[in-house]
Amino acid sequence: MDSKALITAYYAAFNAGRTDEMLSYLHDDVEHHVNEGGIRRGKEKFAEFNAHMTRCYREVLTDIVIFANEAGDRAAAEFVVNGTYLATDEGLPEARGQKYVLPAGTFFTIRNGKIARVTTYYNLTDWTRQVSA
Template sequence: MTDIAGTTIRTYFDAFNAGDTAGMLACLADDVAHHVNEGKVRRGKAAFAEFCDHMSRCYAENLTDMVIFTSPDGTRAAAEFIVNGTYLATDPGLPAAHGQTYRLPAGSFFSLADGKITRVVTYYNLADWVAQVSA
């Protein structure tokens, strides 16, 4: 049996690490629900693409130590990883950016249907990140 969910999630994160927003979007269902840490749910690929554009302006990130888990029926997945980043431009409401680096444990949860991601939820410790970029 092929692990379609695992392949989809690996493809999504490989695209993230390559800075390939189009590759990430190709893994998503048109009506994807994107639950961001400390933010409102964004719905649809256009909202997801806008979020990615914003993130690319403010942060340069690479994910390492990736572990992906999938449910036997392929409808759910999770990933645990380390975010290695540089804070490039001040994100409104957050500390001022001046090229600070950070290393932050994080995780994502996914729902999938027909080989596409229909829901992505990402969690990390915002207080930890603020402490790292404020030091």
Template sequence: MTTKEIITAYYDAFNRGDTDAMCALLASDVAHHVNEGSVRHGIDAFREFSAHMTACYKETLTDIVIFVEGDRAAAEFTVNGAYLADDDGLPPANGQTYKLPGGAFFALKDGKITRVTTYYNLSDWIAQVAG
């Protein structure tokens, strides 16, 4: 698969809620840099984070545009979500919906994603769910 095909497959799996398919695209030592959080290393940490996110949020990404330069990629997208369960340090959840722009950066090696760095505007998200 090309870099663009790998990133496209990653987001297709995300939108299906298929963590196993996402993990199949990751290097075993993947570095996952989450917005406003610490770096998680390895597929097990990625899977744990994904399980937490699935419990608290239901998200679909639209308007995805992928940019590729060699073994690096970037994506811009719209996050369409619902806040399902309280997440530590954030406002209470009661199914609030939100829509905000987001982006991610990727590094790849030998056909696997070695780094995922995700960004969105947390203040915008809080304003939308706090009502």
């Protein structure tokens, strides 16, 4: 599968809440660069992150646009996160079912037909303002 199809499948699984399927698109040595956080290495850490996110947030991505280089080893996606804050995340405002809409983007490295790096960016200050209103 080409890199655009790979990223499309990855986000389709995300939007359907199929986090186990998302793992199938990842390289075993995936590096997950968390927005304003550290780097999680390996599928197990990615699965732990997904479980935490599923507990705290319900999100659907819309307006997804995927870009890829000709070599197929790098890709990017721009999208809008439409979310509900379900459970208080440590160090963040209290969750009360607040809705938020947030532009975001992710950069990917592709290796051997799998996603080897996921780096996501969004404006945490904007998110905090929305859930604190």
